[in-house]
Amino acid sequence: HPPERGGFLSPVLLRGIGKTIEKGEQALLFLNRRGYAPLTLCRVCGHRFQCPQCSSWLVEHRFRNQLQCHQCGHSEPTPDHCPECGTFDHLVACGPGVERIAEEVEKHFPEARTIVLSSDLMGVKRLRLELEAIVKGEADIVIGTQLVAKGHNFPLMTLVGIVDADLGLANGDPRAAERTFQLLSQVTGRAGRTGLKSHGLLQTYQPQHPVMQAIVSGDASAFYEREIAEREKAVLPPFGRLASVIVSADTRAEAETHARGLRAAAPQVTGIMLLGPAEAPLALIRGRHRFRLLVHGRRNSDMQSFLRTLLANGPKERGSVHVQLDIDPQSFL
Ligand SMILES: [Zn+2]
Ligand SMILES: [Zn+2]
Structure with missing residues (x-):
């Protein structure tokens, strides 16, 4: 339907x-999903409005006449023209947020009392x-x-x-x-x-x-x-354990090089597998580039000691590089 x-x-x-x-x-x-639309693009040149600090699209908040990044809080006034090709009035909102659903509801049920929470x-x-x-x-x-x-x-x-x-x-x-x-x-x-x-x-x-x-x-x-x-078949929690190692840096190259260095330093341990490095699902947050290694172990694996050895043998944090460990993470972004 x-x-x-x-x-x-x-x-x-x-x-x-x-x-x-x-x-x-x-x-x-x-x-x-907060806001009016999760993505705004230019119908003429295809430009997509992205946060200057993060790899996320800017979310249109029409009530406030703003584009906002839900990752870092960056906001800017909703423009009337495309910054890429300069065309006026050809920006389109893609997909719905609650504000857009409210608009659709008001069109169909103009008499109804509507509340957006x-x-x-x-x-x-x-x-x-x-x-x-x-x-x-x-x-x-x-x-x-x-x-x-x-x-x-x-x-x-x-x-x-x-x-x-x-x-x-x-x-x-x-x-x-x-x-x-x-x-x-x-x-x-x-x-x-x-x-x-x-x-x-x-x-x-x-x-x-x-x-x-x-x-x-x-x-x-x-x-x-x-x-x-x-x-159980995939040895995922609670049958197995996961840890994520996020390497972030001011440049993509620094983050990637450091992550590869860690990978090369990983000890061989039966029952523990190291995946990556790959760009983290959120590859850029607040101007920091992020690469991720995933550690996947059996339930009885000693993840702590694996990670300790990995950090001890691998390259040291230097310059803008920062390494963040998360054992049994609640979120994988
Ligand atoms: Zn354009
Ligand atoms: Zn942002």
């Missing part, structure tokens, strides 16, 4: 919202007021980021729509499936807390994905059993 051209909400979800608010109940649209739009006090307003039924449609996932009871909320259920799956983290399953379970669990007949709708390009199947069937234990079997 693809959305119509230029939109991000499928006809099924839009019909669902319409029916829900007609009954005087509430709909929640979840998208874990996003951490960049409000302080704690304002957030509390907004949450109280929702509980009292003073909003028809709530559009929110991860803020809405937990803890609040909205008695009138009978429809939850996940705008992009695939968003968390593609980040290369071994825990991506588990985390996405937990988040989607929490968010869809916002509907029907007080027994009113409720629905959850997922928008996904991968309806056969085990995470989507598990959410639809409600069979959490089948999902976890499968996930456990796969982790």
Whole structure:
């Protein structure tokens, strides 16, 4: 059920919202992405707006008329022309953030009372007021980021729509499936807390994905059993251990050379494998270039002693080079 051209909400979800608010109940649209659009590009020359300090795209925040880097906080006013080719009025916003979803909702439901809950739009006090307003039924449609996932009871909320259920799956983290399953379970669990007949709708390009199947069937234990079997086969945590060694420097060459030096100094240890160096998934943060080595060991491997030897035998930190170790990291970016 693809959305119509230029939109991000499928006809099924839009019909669902319409029916829900007609009954005087509430709909929640979840998208874990702040701002208006995650990428802006020039339609004439293809220029993409990137942070000058990081390898991330600048996110358009239309309410504030700014482009922002969600990595380092850099922001600049949204330009009216392309800095590359100079063309005016040909910049296009690609993909949705919550602000853009709010715009689409207002187009379809101009009479509805809509609230956007996003951490960049409000302080704690304002957030509390907004949450109280929702509980009292003073909003028809709530559009929110991860803020809405937990803890609040909205008695009138009978429809939850996940705008992009695939968003968390593609980040290369071994825990991506588990985390996405937990988040989607929490968010869809916002509907029907007080027994009113409720629905959850997922928008996904991968309806056969085990995470989507598990959410639809409600069979959490089948999902976890499968996930456990796969982790065991691949010797991933908790059956194996991971460590990341991030080498950062002011220049790409320094970071890469140092990382290769560490690789060459790695001790041979049975049961421990060293992968890389490769550019880290976030290859540039705040002007620092980053390369990553991944250490993958069996559960009983002595990762500490492997890393100690690696650092002792390898090149020493010099100049702008910095080495950061993370054993059993929670995030792999
Ligand atoms: Zn251009
Ligand atoms: Zn940045």
